[in-house]
Amino acid sequence: MNPLKEAIRTIAAKVGYDVRSTGSLGISPFADMRKFVPVATNPLILDIGANVGQSVGRFRKAFPTGIVHSFEPGPETFKALSQNVEPDERVFAWNCAVGASAGQQTFQENTNSDMSSFLGLSTTGWGEVNRQTVVEMTTVDRFLESNSISHVDILKSDTQGYELEVLKGAEEAMRENRIGLVYFEFIFSDMYKHLPGFDQVFRHLVDRNFSLVAIYDFHYQNRLASFADVLFINREYYTKTS
Numbered sequence: 001m002n003p004l005k006e007a008i009r010t011i012a013a014k015v016g017y018d019v020r021s022t023g024s025l026g027i028s029p030f031a032d033m034r035k036f037v038p039v040a041t042n043p044l045i046l047d048i049g050a051n052v053g054q055s056v057g058r059f060r061k062a063f064p065t066g067i068v069h070s071f072e073p074g075p076e077t078f079k080a081l082s083q084n085v086e087p088d089e090r091v092f093a094w095n096c097a098v099g100a101s102a103g104q105q106t107f108q109e110n111t112n113s114d115m116s117s118f119l120g121l122s123t124t125g126w127g128e129v130n131r132q133t134v135v136e137m138t139t140v141d142r143f144l145e146s147n148s149i150s151h152v153d154i155l156k157s158d159t160q161g162y163e164l165e166v167l168k169g170a171e172e173a174m175r176e177n178r179i180g181l182v183y184f185e186f187i188f189s190d191m192y193k194h195l196p197g198f199d200q201v202f203r204h205l206v207d208r209n210f211s212l213v214a215i216y217d218f219h220y221q222n223r224l225a226s227f228a229d230v231l232f233i234n235r236e237y238y239t240k241t242s
Contacts, residue, residue: 026214029231030062033154033181036213036233036241042067043153046140048098048166051077051114053084055156056091066090066153069143073097073135077113097137098159100168107135117160119192124221139169140179150178157184161192164201174208180237182210189226209235 025032037043043066045059050070059068068091072078078095085091097107097118110116112127121129138146140155152173157166163184173179182205187195202212213231220226 026216029183029214029216029229030058032213032231033183034062036181036238037063037153038241041065041153044149044151045069045154045156046098046143046152047071047156048140049156049158049160049162050081050093051158052080055158056085056088059154059156060088060091068092069094069147071096071098073107073133073137074109074113074116075133075135076109077116094143095136097135098140098143098157098166098169099137099162100139100165102138102142103136104134105137107133109133115160117162117192118165119161119194122190122193122195124189124226125191140166141170141172144173144178152179154181154183155179157182160185161187161195164196164204167201167204171208174210174234177209177234177236180234180241181213182232182234184230185227186230187227189221189224191226205232211235211238 043063045063045066045068047055047059047068047070050056050072053070056068056070059066070081070085070091071094072081073096078093082093085093097105099105105118108117108120108129109131110127111130115125115127155170157163159166163186170179186198186201188198210232213233216229218225218228
């Protein structure tokens, strides 16, 4: 090994950092999640904003014994999701939204279903809203209580700018350290109206005992950062799995 690299690694180790080369953390979110989720377990995964089930297959491949609860509020999109996951007895599909409070809310369905959101389109968004549908909304805390779920290994949210609202609805579970990993898409560009800043979401999670693992797959619009995937881990969960 290069003497300089070895010296840097040694110094970093003394202050608590693990310096590794390419191929380790920060390349694949699913590979990184596998590093933290305890082996020989049946991880519980909340797939919020499932669309037609694109992420279900990735979760089932990464965690073959995992249980996945997938949430999709759009009626037509939910039909496709249900058909796609129906053969899998370890995947449960729920036709509702997840947010900061339970009740009903207007969902803005886009001609591109993966752009549908509770937020209005802004300057860098695409597609167009062709239907506004009143849908049922629950919270993570209410869902866990109603289904007697004590802990969540992975909370995934791809809700087109609504991530902070999803996290707010998991307040009790987060305060009690019952959620291990939080994996979500964050939008940096002006894709939707009233998007929270990254500093807000970061502080929300850090204040609830989470640490940033990595940011993945930056996408760009007009030479500026548009969106990326982000992974956080609860500090107690990290200690247990380390």
